[in-house]
Amino acid sequence: MAGEAVIIGSGAAGSVVAWELARNGWSVTVLERGRHLREGLGERPSGELGTRYGSDEIKNVSRAMGFPDGLLEPYTTRTQAEAADGTARSARGALGQLGAAVGGTTLHYNAKTPRFWKQDFTQLSDHGPVEGAQVADWPIGYDDLEPYYDEVERRVGVQGDIDAMPSRTLEQSPRSAGFEMPPNPVPYVGSLLGEGARRASYTTYPQPAAVNSTGFDGRPACNSCGLCSGYGCPINARGDALVSWLNPAVGTGRVRVIDRAFVHRIDTTRKGHRARRVRYLDMSGREHAVSGDIVVVAGSPINTARLLLLSATGAHPDGLGNGSGQLGRNMMFHNLTLAVAVFGEDVHPLRSQSNALQLDDLVGPFTGPEVKALGVPYVKGAMVQVGGAMPLLESAELYAGLVGYGQAHKELMKAALTYTRIGGSAMWHEDLPQADNRVDLDPEVTDFLGIPSARITYSPHQHEKAAAMLLGPRMQAFHQLAPGAIASAFVPYPVISDGATYSAHLGGTARMGEDPATSVCDGSGRMHEVDNVYVADASTFPTFPGFNPTLTIMANALRIARGIAGGSRQGGS
Amino acid sequence: MASGGGDRWVPRRVLLRGTGAVAVAVFAPLTGGGMRQAVAVPRGSAEQPRYLTRAELETLRAVVDRIVPEDHATPGGARSGCAEAIDGLLGAFREDPPLIFAGAPFSDRAGSPVNHFAEFLPLDSYEETAWRLRIEGSRDRPERTFNGPVTGFQTIYRDGLAALDEAAVGGRRFADLTAPEQDLLLATSRDPAVTALMDVAVPHTFEFQYGAPEYGGNADLAAWDYTGYPGDVQPRGWTREEVEEPDRHAGPVAPLPGVVPADELVAALALAHPDAVRGVLARSGGLLSGLRGEVGSAVAAAKRHGAVRGEEGGSTDGW
Numbered sequence: 007m008a009g010e011a012v013i014i015g016s017g018a019a020g021s022v023v024a025w026e027l028a029r030n031g032w033s034v035t036v037l038e039r040g041r042h043l044r045e046g047l048g049e050r051p052s053g054e055l056g057t058r059y060g061s062d063e064i065k066n067v068s069r070a071m072g073f074p075d076g077l078l079e080p081y082t083t084r085t086q087a088e089a090a091d092g093t094a095r096s097a098r099g100a101l102g103q104l105g106a107a108v109g110g111t112t113l114h115y116n117a118k119t120p121r122f123w124k125q126d127f128t129q130l131s132d133h134g135p136v137e138g139a140q141v142a143d144w145p146i147g148y149d150d151l152e153p154y155y156d157e158v159e160r161r162v163g164v165q166g167d168i169d170a171m172p173s174r175t176l177e178q179s180p181r182s183a184g185f186e187m188p189p190n191p192v193p194y195v196g197s198l199l200g201e202g203a204r205r206a207s208y209t210t211y212p213q214p215a216a217v218n219s220t221g222f223d224g225r226p227a228c229n230s231c232g233l234c235s236g237y238g239c240p241i242n243a244r245g246d247a248l249v250s251w252l253n254p255a256v257g258t259g260r261v262r263v264i265d266r267a268f269v270h271r272i273d274t275t276r277k278g279h280r281a282r283r284v285r286y287l288d289m290s291g292r293e294h295a296v297s298g299d300i301v302v303v304a305g306s307p308i309n310t311a312r313l314l315l316l317s318a319t320g321a322h323p324d325g326l327g328n329g330s331g332q333l334g335r336n337m338m339f340h341n342l343t344l345a346v347a348v349f350g351e352d353v354h355p356l357r358s359q360s361n362a363l364q365l366d367d368l369v370g371p372f373t374g375p376e377v378k379a380l381g382v383p384y385v386k387g388a389m390v391q392v393g394g395a396m397p398l399l400e401s402a403e404l405y406a407g408l409v410g411y412g413q414a415h416k417e418l419m420k421a422a423l424t425y426t427r428i429g430g431s432a433m434w435h436e437d438l439p440q441a442d443n444r445v446d447l448d449p450e451v452t453d454f455l456g457i458p459s460a461r462i463t464y465s466p467h468q469h470e471k472a473a474a475m476l477l478g479p480r481m482q483a484f485h486q487l488a489p490g491a492i493a494s495a496f497v498p499y500p501v502i503s504d505g506a507t508y509s510a511h512l513g514g515t516a517r518m519g520e521d522p523a524t525s526v527c528d529g530s531g532r533m534h535e536v537d538n539v540y541v542a543d544a545s546t547f548p549t550f551p552g553f554n555p556t557l558t559i560m561a562n563a564l565r566i567a568r569g570i571a572g573g574s575r576q577g578g579s
Numbered sequence: 580m581a582s583g584g585g586d587r588w589v590p591r592r593v594l595l596r597g598t599g600a601v602a603v604a605v606f607a608p609l610t611g612g613g614m615r616q617a618v619a620v621p622r623g624s625a626e627q628p629r630y631l632t633r634a635e636l637e638t639l640r641a642v643v644d645r646i647v648p649e650d651h652a653t654p655g656g657a658r659s660g661c662a663e664a665i666d667g668l669l670g671a672f673r674e675d676p677p678l679i680f681a682g683a684p685f686s687d688r689a690g691s692p693v694n695h696f697a698e699f700l701p702l703d704s705y706e707e708t709a710w711r712l713r714i715e716g717s718r719d720r721p722e723r724t725f726n727g728p729v730t731g732f733q734t735i736y737r738d739g740l741a742a743l744d745e746a747a748v749g750g751r752r753f754a755d756l757t758a759p760e761q762d763l764l765l766a767t768s769r770d771p772a773v774t775a776l777m778d779v780a781v782p783h784t785f786e787f788q789y790g791a792p793e794y795g796g797n798a799d800l801a802a803w804d805y806t807g808y809p810g811d812v813q814p815r816g817w818t819r820e821e822v823e824e825p826d827r828h829a830g831p832v833a834p835l836p837g838v839v840p841a842d843e844l845v846a847a848l849a850l851a852h853p854d855a856v857r858g859v860l861a862r863s864g865g866l867l868s869g870l871r872g873e874v875g876s877a878v879a880a881a882k883r884h885g886a887v888r889g890e891e892g893g894s895t896d897g898w
């Protein structure tokens with residue numbers, strides 16, 4: 007039966023839920039602390055929405071339009087060792103922040119959409135526990151998600167080439183069909199790195215991406231402009247939460263989106279079994295409330311944990327639905343190991359939708375003696391995104407870190423290396439869940455409305471360090487083997503820093519599981535302890551396999567929303 | 580808007596020469612034919628700065644010219660307009676809309692007949708609050724001191740520029756010193772006002788030197804010329820052929836610039852990944868000292884782990 011829902015957050019997770027509920031007749035209020043950036047929402051087809059985005063490095067990178075402001079809404083951070091010493095925080099600012107806008111972070115994401123693998127859902131059963139980590143099986147498997155993957159890919163418009171995918175990838179993430187569109191042109195530098203990979207007996211293939219390679223959904227094909235990851239697409243060639251889900255949802259007339267709504271509390275009934283209303287502050291600090299039959303939290307892991315912790319009551323003294331003590335814990339960031347090849351000639355690496363290729367040979371798990379020697383039972387790495395380069399202003403900032411300023415800096419800028427002579431790769435590696443990697447409320451620091459900030463305590467596990475040291479050299483090796491490469495390097499972040507590298511891939515903090523004693527939500531996304539509150543974002547992920555998470559976030563959100571609405575597949579029975 | 584055929588591509592340099600000067604097209608008001616006027620000219624002039632005094636602007640011009648020095652062939656920060664652009668940021672709220680976010684979606688450098696960048700975007704109250712706080716500081720206002728006082732860019736520049744003039748002994752001001760004297764003073768000053776100034780002035784100068792000219796720097800697109808950077812390429816983008824089989828300049832391999840040891844440079848290039856660098860920027864707080872710490876520790880760790888290789892696969896000697 008259709009009811010009324012309040013959704014907190016309009017990103018990948020929230021927009022999918024809004025669409026699915028609206029489609030089934032629900033009335034939906036979406037509360038979003040960010041701003042409307044796409045004029046015409048709900049009034050025009052997605053191909054005709056306005057935009058505030060352009061290929062402008064100052065606006066997108068230096069001034070981070072569409073992201074929360076580090077002064078007005080800081081996070082604070084510290085390492086596990088600092089927490090053990092009683093250090094309240096060691097940094098404050100725009101740390102690990104995802105975006106804040108109607109449409110969430112997907113307005114300026116890179117739109118890479120690999121699937122998770124079968125093996126990712128049964129890690130504890132398959133490989134046993136890891137000391138110092140809380141590895142867990144998922145309460146669902148790949149098969150439960152597969153139909154939703156299909157459906158999401160069709161709606162956002164995913165490009166790819168099933169014939170180029172390695173057999174293990176297809177075994178681990180079976181597909182019932184090919185892709186909506188053929189891949190983008192592969193950049194020249196991608197062909198060089200692909201050849202290097204082949205010489206190392208690895209396989210690269212076009213990474214699936216929610217990027218139009220042909221006209222789709224009334225939106226044009228990508229023209230490989232290169233200022234992609236971190237930039238809103240100026241020509242509207244990427245599928246995202248807003249164009250693919252929220253705009254059509256609002257178009258039904260049953261969804262309203264309230265922007266600049268800073269949600270700070272979910273109020274519950276006296277015994278705490280049901281949410282009564284959601285409270286938010288507007289820009290001037292005035293308080294508002296919205297109620298509904300159900301509340302769906304979709305703020306992304308740090309914000310979702312913060313909101314549930316802020317919603318503590320007598321019945322929920324440690325945060326809403328936190329009887330297990332797991333709320334806020336198991337905060338996972340993909341860790342980062344990078345590699346680069348330097349070429350002797352101009353290989354034009356910036357002419358590409360950011361990093362065009364995917365390589366799955368380093369996903370693992372690896373279990374040989376060299377792994378045991380690193381002090382862990384197994385290593386799971388990740389897919390590698392192959393073919394990165396960087397535009398000019400970001401290069402200037404990087405070189406400032408290397409040489410400061412002055413003539414040396416200018417000589418580096420004139421050499422034009424970062425957008426002519428390099429091809430880089432990134433491995434976003436699996437981060438094991440740890441009890442001590444957690445989000446809680448900072449005891450002093452607040453946002454501009456006076457609400458306590460999220461504080462993140464984080465250090466990588468030995469597993470992540472081992473993965474970086476084992477797999478970094480393998481990444482470097484295939485870069486060095488690329489035709490024309492004159493030098494190569496790798497940078498293993500987990501062994502460089504005991505803190506977070508703040509990748510934009512976030513998981514954990516409200517894990518789902520069957521046992522209320524060890525998890526926050528059940529397999530349907532509903533909180534074990536609050537009957538009508540669901541968590542729809544990656545907070546529920548029990549582990550965080552090494553693949554860009556957003557396709558899985560959307561597929562899982564669709565699964566959760568369909569469970570709520572009791573509906574069926576679009577066009578299905 | 581889809582990528583066109585190869586014949587439609589006109590390299591920016593050709594455009595530059597063909598139209599006389601792109602910078603004129605950017606800053607002169609556009610007229611006629613229903614085109615919007617390019618209203619916001621984001622820089623004051625040497626005679627009439629937006630926020631700083633004329634004397635302060637002169638000192639700032641000397642500073643930005645040490646950050647990006649002029650050399651025989653290419654302009655430095657001063658001639659590129661960086662000082663006036665920084666002054667434009669400090670006085671951003673004297674314009675409506677404020678000079679914070681350039682317009683969208685296209686400049687007129689790659690096929691759009693209209694330069695949308697030239698008209699800045701209106702801010703909403705969140706964005707205005709954030710940027711006023713950053714520029715003006717908390718000024719003891721209770722609604723701005725929720726996490727303690729914030730020193731704004733205006734104060735950092737005022738105090739830092741004054742400290743530089745004071746430090747220039749012998750009755751001279753900073754701008755009167757020779758370039759080597761200026762470099763020495765900047766490198767050796769222990770004055771916290773000078774350190775705070777350089778922490779923000781260095782990233783700001785790079786923004787305006789190398790970013791879109793609508794923000795007031797990068798005059799005549801000279802910085803995009805001497806770096807061989809194509810600039811913003813929308814809506815034209817790149818054709819399939821330009822992506823898959825681009826023209827390359829075969830010939831002798833250009834040596835890596837010798838201003839830093841090659842292994843450090845190559846390790847730093849591994850960080851040249853669009854998503855990785857965002858983490859670097861976030862952790863650095865956008866400050867020069869933060870960037871030095873971030874990049875320095877990554878490069879040192881890569882060296883420590885033997886993670887850099889030259890052509891022969893072994894050492895990096897003799898590159």
Ligand SMILES: Cc1cc2nc3c(=O)[nH]c(=O)nc-3n(C[C@H](O)[C@H](O)[C@H](O)COP(=O)(O)OP(=O)(O)OC[C@H]3O[C@@H](n4cnc5c(N)ncnc54)[C@H](O)[C@@H]3O)c2cc1C
Nearest residue numbers: 015017018019039110111116117118269305309510554556
């Ligand atoms: C530069 C960049 C590149 C990326 N590239 C990729 C990629 O290629 N592939 C991929 O899979 N992922 C990528 N990501 C990550 C991707 O953007 C996220 O995984 C995804 O957006 C998460 O979806 P979400 O709905 O959980 O959160 P979001 O999309 O961040 O949406 C959450 C929304 O909730 C709002 N919100 C939070 N708390 C509150 C509150 N209390 N009150 C009101 N509103 C609130 C936020 O403002 C935000 O708009 C990238 C991210 C970045 C920054």
Ligand code: SF4
Nearest residue numbers: 228229231232234239
């Ligand atoms: S590379 Fe393609 S998808 Fe990315 S911003 Fe440019 S046109 Fe848009």
